[in-house]
Amino acid sequence: MSNKYDYDAVIIGAGISGLVCGCYLAKAGMKVLIVEKNAKPGGYCTSFTRGGFHFDACVQSLSSLRDDGNIRTALKELEIESRLGFKRYDPSDIIVTPDLKIHLWNDLDKTIQEFQHYFPKEANRTNEFFSYLKNIEGISFSALRSITFQDLLDKYFTDNNLKSIFSFLLLSNSGLPANKISAFAGAVVCKDFILDGGYYPDGSIQSFPDILMERFIEYGGEILLPCRVQRISVENNKAVGITLKKEKYLSSEFVISGCDATQTFLSLLGPGSMDDETTSLLSKMTTSLSSFILYLGTDGRITDVPLDSLVLFLPHYDIDALYHLTANGPVDQIDWFTVRVSSGKKRVLMHVNVPFQSDVYWNENKKRLIDVFISKMETIIPELSSHILFKDAATPKTLQKWTLNHRGAAFGWDWTPAQFALKGLSQITSIRNLYLTGHWTTLAQGVSGVTYLGRRTAKFILNRKDSLS
Ligand SMILES: Cc1cc2nc3c(=O)[nH]c(=O)nc-3n(C[C@H](O)[C@H](O)[C@H](O)COP(=O)(O)OP(=O)(O)OC[C@H]3O[C@@H](n4cnc5c(N)ncnc54)[C@H](O)[C@@H]3O)c2cc1C
Structure with a gap:
């Protein structure tokens, strides 16, 4: 020195x-x-x-x-x-919509088979798409930087519901849907989370x-x-x-x-x-969207819910409408979320992306929104509210205060x-x-x-x- x-x-x-x-x-x-x-x-x-x-x-x-x-x-x-x-959850993620349940398995072939089961007409293209994601390193950066991930999806698939599922995965992992996120970024997010995600460190x-x-x-x-x-x-x-x-x-x-x-x-x-x-x-x-996070401690007696895997609940396939609501509110009408139940069913974490709003908004609405989202979660965890021993939440205001990230950007x-x-x-x-x-x-x-x-x-x-x- x-x-x-x-x-x-x-x-x-x-x-x-x-x-x-x-x-x-x-x-x-x-x-x-x-x-x-x-x-x-x-x-x-x-x-x-x-x-x-x-x-x-x-x-x-x-x-x-x-x-x-x-x-x-x-x-x-x-x-x-x-x-x-590290342990690796298997499946790492489960996407739940009103008419399907797709698991993201550690074994990629098993995951591909699930997509092919629900979207048989896209079977070959699904193989090609995942192979493309796997080999992303070889792909020239400049070819992907000026287009969106939606452009990429449109090149591979025709089924709009299938495209919405990928778009939803991006929204929940990066705060942007496929028609807004850069193709390079979307491909990296998919590669990281679909092909090699779900690790949890000891402790x-x-x-x-x-x-x-x-x-x-x-x-x-x-x-x-x-x-x-x-x-x-x-x-x-x-x-x-x-x-x-x-x-x-x-x-x-x-x-x-x-x-x-x-x-x-x-x-x-x-x-x-x-x-x-x-x-x-x-x-x-x-800046990217912020998050509303629920921290719930339960009596460990909740039922019908997978342990450890991240469950992503997509209520419908209209991602434009879903994103518009997520980016602009009203927050209580946002109807998607992700939830993870772990620690012998005693710990429940719920995430949803939300707009920053204002400090006053969260001061006035945090408590009410905790209950609003608990009730939404009962779609997939029956009678959740009757098992809760502890509940709290982090709002965009909390995230900003903790890290000084502008507007609690996630x-x-x-x-x-x-x-x-x-x-x-x-x-x-x-x-x-x-x-x-x-x-x-x-x-x-x-x-x-x-x-x-x-x-x-x-x-x-x-x-x-x-x-x-
Ligand atoms: C709700 C939520 C869930 C997420 N889930 C995942 C996930 O499951 N997996 C995943 O891979 N990513 C996830 N992410 C994204 C991930 O957390 C971030 O991309 C990543 O952690 C950012 O790391 P960083 O080092 O860039 O910044 P940060 O984590 O923001 O760290 C910046 C640090 O700088 C400190 N700091 C700020 N200003 C000052 C100052 N003036 N003086 C001294 N210190 C200062 C802050 O206190 C903070 O510790 C999630 C993000 C959020 C908000």
């Missing part, structure tokens, strides 16, 4: 991307500090105990643990593969960030938590350090922001730091073709030595995606450091 700086690299946020980036940099011998505003690491990938029940706050399962998958690669390269065991979701933090410290990294970064300092268009509360200044050769991009650009970097092009781009960007920016891989809003910014990582980079989302980015951001920095020395 050059004696000029307190640190070689400072990372804002101990979300999964910040932690992974920190591990790679510290492993390479850099003096690294991660600053996290919460008292524990993980960001959206975290767990908590309340009312005697242990809940995963947001992330419920991980994907991409196949041999060359993003999370597996990071665990191997950081030499922590043997420290974290709870919190185990993953905890082990990354442990490894980061073993590599010599330092972590400050709970501690919120107030400002990023820039001199001559180069990031040079951060300021914490009480005006404590720490200088650093590189600054990496793993937190919300609007916060990074509009508040941490003071006015006038950004070039006009990025400022104008930011004003036009749209997946960073909307992953549309127009907002994909944008110059200045990707890992490399227009400010020298200021890098971004995580789901606000316009490049990836989900735990698998941000793990990939953490590793890739670290590689950019290590290459740059080499070229400077």
